[in-house]
Every structure is written in structure tokens, then in C-alpha cells.
Amino acid sequence: MVEKYYVTYNQVHKLCQEAAPRILNDFKPNLMIAIGGGGYVPARILRSFLKQPGAPNIPIQAIGLSLYEQLSGNDPVEAPGTKVTRTQWLDLSSLEMSNLIGKNVLIVDEVDDTRTTLEYAVKELEKDVETARKQQGRDETTTFSIFVLHNKDKNKKGHLPANMLDNNRYLAAVTVPDVWICYPWEATDIEEHDRLAAERGI
Numbered sequence: 590m591v592e593k594y595y596v597t598y599n600q601v602h603k604l605c606q607e608a609a610p611r612i613l614n615d616f617k618p619n620l621m622i623a624i625g626g627g628g629y630v631p632a633r634i635l636r637s638f639l640k641q642p643g644a645p646n647i648p649i650q651a652i653g654l655s656l657y658e659q660l661s662g663n664d665p666v667e668a669p670g671t672k673v674t675r676t677q678w679l680d681l682s683s684l685e686m687s688n689l690i691g692k693n694v695l696i697v698d699e700v701d702d703t704r705t706t707l708e709y710a711v712k713e714l715e716k717d718v719e720t721a722r723k724q725q726g727r728d729e730t731t732t733f734s735i736f737v738l739h740n741k742d743k744n745k746k747g748h749l750p751a752n753m754l755d756n757n758r759y760l761a762a763v764t765v766p767d768v769w770i771c772y773p774w775e776a777t778d779i780e781e782h783d784r785l786a787a788e789r790g791i
């Protein structure tokens with residue numbers, strides 16, 4: 590049986606709060622790309638902590654990527670599928686893509702497990718932005734950084750660009766062992782979830 594860690598909304602909120610100064614100082618994001626569904630809530634919480642007086646909110650764009658499938662009816666633990674499925678992507682022909690050119694883009698997800706999803710997101714976004722940049726004849730560099738709530742300390746199947754890791758453009762709020770993390774937005778009984786978090790949270 591895989592060990593489960595229960596995380597509360599409060600903990601997620603505080604992890605975003607604690608990470609925000611480093612993100613502002615080092616990544617200086619102009620916009621966030623949340624990987625749905627798990628990246629949406631942290632991205633929205635983070636936006637409030639990244640807000641600078643007098644400046645507008647940092648926009649959040651969304652992509653939907655799915656790799657995991659539920660193992661059995663009521664067990665929250667899921668198994669990785671064989672390929673990443675795009676359930677939502679940026680519109681390549683629209684402002685969405687040209688908005689990324691020359692910007693500091695922060696990719697947000699809740700968990701880095703096998704790293705397959707993040708590898709896919711970074712590769713595909715870099716490729717599409719480069720295509721848009723060339724099409725528009727622009728000469729600006731787009732810089733991607735990553736924020737996740739939890740990174741699992743394990744051998745990764747997926748890989749991130751060396752310059753992203755070398756330049757510290759990857760931030761995990763917490764590094765955890767290879768356990769299954771249960772997030773509050775997945776709970777169907779939040780009171781029970783919070784009870785379990787109090788008993789055996791991180």
C-alpha cells in the first residue's frame with residue numbers, strides 16, 4: 590500500500606506565501622501558466638502574493654495536461670498513464686501565444702512526481718513560443734521558470750532543460766519522499782480530509 594500524505598488548504602496557502610518572495614526576486618514573472626487541474630489553485634493563491642502595489646495582477650493562463658488515472662473506485666491513489674494527454678492548450682494563432690514572447694513565464698503545478706508532465710509542458714511551450722517568435726520576426730527571449738508545491742525525491746523519468754536547473758529556475762516549496770499526496774481539492778469529504786491531515790500530514 591502506498592503511503593498517503595494529506596495536505597490542507599491552509600498548508601497550500603502558506604507554501605505559496607513562503608515561496609512568493611523568492612519567485613518575485615529570482616523569477617520576476619510577467620505571467621503564469623497553470624497546469625490544470627492541480628496547478629490552478631496554487632497559481633491563483635500565488636497571484637495574490639505576487640501582486641505589487643500599483644501594478645496589475647499577473648495574468649494566469651491555463652493548459653490542461655493529464656497523465657494519471659485512478660486505480661480503483663475509492664482509493665485516491667492514481668497510476669501514471671503511458672502518455673501525457675493535452676486537454677487544453679494555448680491558442681497558437683492568438684494573442685495568448687504572442688503574449689509569451691520575451692516574457693518571464695512561471696509554470697505552476699501542484700506536484701512534480703515522475704516529471705513527465707513538466708518535461709512535456711516545458712518542451713511544448715518552448716517549441717510553440719519559438720515558432721510564434723519566428724513567425725512574428727521578433728528577437729526577444731522567453732524565460733521559463735517552474736513552481737511546484739511538492740517535489741518527490743525519486744528518480745525522474747522526465748527531464749528539464751539543464752539551463753533551467755543550473756540557473757535555479759525551478760522551485761519546489763517542499764521536497765517529500767515518494768508518497769501519494771492527497772490534495773484538499775480532490776477530497777469529497779473535506780472534514781475527514783482535514784482530520785487525516787492532522788493525524789498524518791506532512
Ligand SMILES: O=P(O)(O)OC[C@H]1O[C@H](OP(=O)(O)OP(=O)(O)O)[C@H](O)[C@@H]1O
Pocket residue numbers: 624625626627628654655656657658667669698699700701702703704705706707
Ligand atoms: O510528474 P508527473 O509524474 O508527470 O505527475 C505530475 C502530474 O500529475 C498530476 O496530474 P494528473 O495527470 O493527475 O491530472 P490532473 O491535474 O488533472 O489531476 C499533477 O497535477 C501533475 O500535473
Ligand SMILES: Nc1nc2[nH]cnc2c(=O)[nH]1
Pocket residue numbers: 657700702703768769770771772775
Ligand atoms: N494528487 C496527486 N496527484 C499526483 N500526480 C502525481 N503524483 C501525485 C500525487 O502524489 N498526488
